[in-house]
Amino acid sequence: MDSLITAAARALAAGDPFGALNRVALREDAPALALRGIAMAQLGDLARAKALLRRAARAFGAKEALARARCVVAEAEIALASRDLGWPAKALDAARATLEAHGDRLNVAHARHLAIRRLLLIGRLDEAERALADLDPTPFPPASRAVYELAVAGIALRRLRSGEARVALQRAAQASGRAGIPALSAEVESALQVLDTPAARLLSRDREQRLLPRDVEALLASPTLVVDACRLAVRHADTVVSLATRPVLFALVRALAEAWPHDVARDALVARAFRLKLADESHRARLRVEIGRLRRALRPLADVHATGRGFILRPHHSGEVVVLALPVEEAHATVLALLADGESWSSSALALALGSSQRTMQRALEALAASGKVQPVGRGRSRRWMAAPMPGFATALLLPSALPID
Template identity: 55%
Template sequence: MDALIAASARALTAGDPLGALDRVALRDDPPALALRGIAMAQLGDYSRARELLKRAARGFGTHEALARARCIVADAEVALAMRDLGGSTRALHAAASLLAAHADIPNAMLARLLVARRLLLLGKLDAAAQALHEAASPNAPARHVAVHALVVAELALRTLRVAAARRALDRARVAAVNAGVPALSAEIEHLRDTLARPAARQWHANGERTLNLDEVAVLLHSDTLVIDACRRGVSLGNTWRPLAKRPVLFTLALHLARAWPGDIDRETLIAEAFRLRRPDETHRARLRVEVGRLRALLAGLAEIDATARGFALRVTAAKAVTVLLPPIDGERASLAALLADGAAWSTSALALALDASQRTVQRALCELETQGRVRAVGRARAQRWIAPPLTEFTTILLLPAGWSFG
């Protein structure tokens, strides 16, 4: 390695991208291209950074597989910052294996942490947990230890293991101080602050009260039947019945819970579940079918009794019924929660994270833009969507989750 490349690398490590560019800005050899790409990423020009890193990876020969693998990892890190979540992670996995085989522990660990963070953004929590287990290394530098503990804390919060999240944040704070990276320490403190913010609202007949994540976790593991409007499901103790893919059943459960211990009339249920104001006998027959499906899904948790005017929820294994509402009103809460991380998202990445069609996401974004809650930057394929960060409450419960957290 020549002196200018070494000096540029040291400048990047110290967080001085302009100093690094001063040394290699006019060079087009692969090592210089890679350093220029990392510098541009630190300066926030992600598109240019990816272009330089890809050129560097192509420039390294077959005998320089290790350098090419490092470029692949750096490009994946920039892609994650850009919320480019499409495509396969096969190249990143291969790079991680190659780096580990050559004892480049820090970069191998970084590659696996990138896989875990990507899975976490997509709500694939079980796969993210496996990736984190594979990423752990006893010989990792303090910076990577801090990042690993931070991702562990994020995963713990997403699965409402608040005590485990606090322990992970304590480990992350110590490692970040040892690493001497102020930005990492700030990110850890930001996540710690979310523990004290309101995370949801508990509805009951006499009104509402706000809950933080600790209180939500206690409620979801209590002997109360919880209709969870944040993650769209029904919870009782350690039992979780998801309804995110069955909106009609969830709407019925929500309104039956709001009426508990009384009943609710059939016309109201039809209007809310089917979005109809003038029902006929076919709609009443459909309501009976859907109520039967909900009865089967709630078996062992609660029963639904027919009454003279409608239906009533009757608890069997629970002491009470309550409704957990999101901190944000509206049907677009999960979309707003993803955008609240401050990053610029493409519609394709949002669709991937929400497991929805791109057209559905585009319609929702237009609606939020009309309300002034999001805005678009760029045009055509370069268009991205951003929203101001939410500081009054945390959106942990609104983010996509792909496993049972009960």
């Protein structure tokens, strides 16, 4: 490797893409193409970066497997940054195996970090945690150690272990400071701010209160019966009754929880659960059926008693009953929560992250675009969607299906 390539690589490692381009911008050999691709990625021109890395991989040829594997890892990082979550994970696994065979431990760890970050984005926390447990961060240089700690914090945040997340982010801040890469330090600082940003709302009959992540963690560990509107579940301590596939039952229990310790009139429950303005005898009969189903579902935690005018929720314990609601409740709030990271997402990536069909996601995006809440970028298959971050809320912490904490 000649001196210009070495100097460009060192500039990129220090977060100086312009310094790297000054050395290799006019060169067309394989190492220079790869470094130019990484520099363009650091500058945000992801399409150009991807094209340069693919040219570099072809230029290296079949005999230079190590260099080609490094290009694949760099391309995977660009795919993650551009929210191309459908990028073939098998290609990254194959590249990692090649890197391991050649003893490139640093890039092996980087490839693992990329796989973990992808798993976090699509809500597969258990897999991400297992993959992270296989990594020993002790020999990592400061930049890689900061990335590792960011992954630890990301899992802890999504499981609402705020104390663990804060400790990991403090270690990440120390490591990023030693690395001296401004972009990495900015990412750590942004993650730290999430810990002090409201992540949910607590609703009861007489109050509404914004909760920080640590407040949500404390609430779920308390003796309070929590009707969790973020994940469509009812919780008390370690007992969780999921109603994610039974929206009518969840609508009923939420209405009862919001009125607790008082009852709710039958006609009000019909309107809430069945979305009807007027109730007749057939609707009241259906309500009795659904209340019976709700009683059976909530048997481990509470009972539903009939009163003279309606129904009332009676928890088995003596604690309070509250509703944990999303910080922003509106149509397609989970889509907006993902887009709030400021990145551009494809409809297929959003569908993968939220466990939905691509056509359903396209309809949601079209509705949000019509109301001016998101905007498309590009056309056809290259179209991406963006939205401005919602100020004052850590929305991505409480995505119901994509980011479970159980």
